Amino acid sequence: MPPINDDIEGARIMVKLDDLLYARRMTLTELADRVGLTLANLSILKTGKAKAIRFSTLAAICRELECQPGDLLGYQAEPGRAEDG
Amino acid sequence: MNFRSTDPLLTAAKVVVALLIALSVFVMAMLTIALGALLTVGRADLLAELASAGAPPYAYWIVALAIAMLIGLFWFAFRFLRDLWSIIASVDAGDPFRPANADLLNRMGWTVLGAYITALLIALQAAWLEQFDPLDSMDTDVTVDLGAGGLLLMLTLFILARVFRHGAAMREDLEGTV
Numbered sequence: 001m002p003p004i005n006d007d008i009e010g011a012r013i014m015v016k017l018d019d020l021l022y023a024r025r026m027t028l029t030e031l032a033d034r035v036g037l038t039l040a041n042l043s044i045l046k047t048g049k050a051k052a053i054r055f056s057t058l059a060a061i062c063r064e065l066e067c068q069p070g071d072l073l074g075y076q077a078e079p080g081r082a083e084d085g
Numbered sequence: 086m087n088f089r090s091t092d093p094l095l096t097a098a099k100v101v102v103a104l105l106i107a108l109s110v111f112v113m114a115m116l117t118i119a120l121g122a123l124l125t126v127g128r129a130d131l132l133a134e135l136a137s138a139g140a141p142p143y144a145y146w147i148v149a150l151a152i153a154m155l156i157g158l159f160w161f162a163f164r165f166l167r168d169l170w171s172i173i174a175s176v177d178a179g180d181p182f183r184p185a186n187a188d189l190l191n192r193m194g195w196t197v198l199g200a201y202i203t204a205l206l207i208a209l210q211a212a213w214l215e216q217f218d219p220l221d222s223m224d225t226d227v228t229v230d231l232g233a234g235g236l237l238l239m240l241t242l243f244i245l246a247r248v249f250r251h252g253a254a255m256r257e258d259l260e261g262t263v
Contacts, residue, residue, distance in 0.1 A: 041263045051261025
């Protein structure tokens with residue numbers, strides 16, 4: 001699970017696209033075709049290099065993978081720092 | 086230099102800027118030759134002419150300095166045009182909002198300020214030389230535009246540099262958005 005946004009106060013948003021693709025037996029290329037994104041952009045998301053994700057992209061991915069945004073994204077607190085709540 | 090562009094305006098701008106760059110280089114070369122001649126073979130003639138005009142001996146060095154500063158003025162013009170060419174090329178490449186362009190615009194602003202101050206000093210030297218009447222035959226008429234245009238251009242460039250810096254930051258954000 002590659003983290004993104006690790007420059008913001010140590011917060012890490014994990015993208016679990018790899019796990020979801022594996023569970024759905026779907027390739028990244030296939031998903032890119034279905035959601036209308038370029039493979040390059042989807043790779044950026046998968047590898048955690050994205051800085052932001054559009055709601056439209058999130059909705060398209062959730063639609064194709066039949067999941068909720070929470071299934072795709074996860075939050076991990078800064079290492080050594082207690083999680084909120 | 087690649088002049089081909091899909092946008093006619095950019096092509097026209099490139100042609101004009103390239104011509105002006107060539108002109109500035111040519112004028113710099115000519116002025117350098119003139120300065121060289123003034124300091125060597127033309128020295129005696131000029132000193133004689135200045136003496137007959139009643140100008141003090143150091144007027145010779147004022148003339149030489151004025152020509153050297155003119156070379157400097159065209160050097161500023163050359164730098165400005167070269168930076169402008171880089172910006173036009175980046176617009177043509179479809180990638181104008183980058184930090185390098187903000188730096189270029191900032192530098193162009195300083196170049197305009199440098200040119201403005203140099204032009205002011207040349208105008209002062211020319212005004213001083215013009216008091217010696219017989220020197221009129223030497224064509225010391227140097228008219229320099231010292232209006233608000235140059236300062237306004239400088240301010241515009243500094244502001245545009247900030248606009249481009251913001252643009253570059255926004256573009257960077259957009260690049261990371263999927």
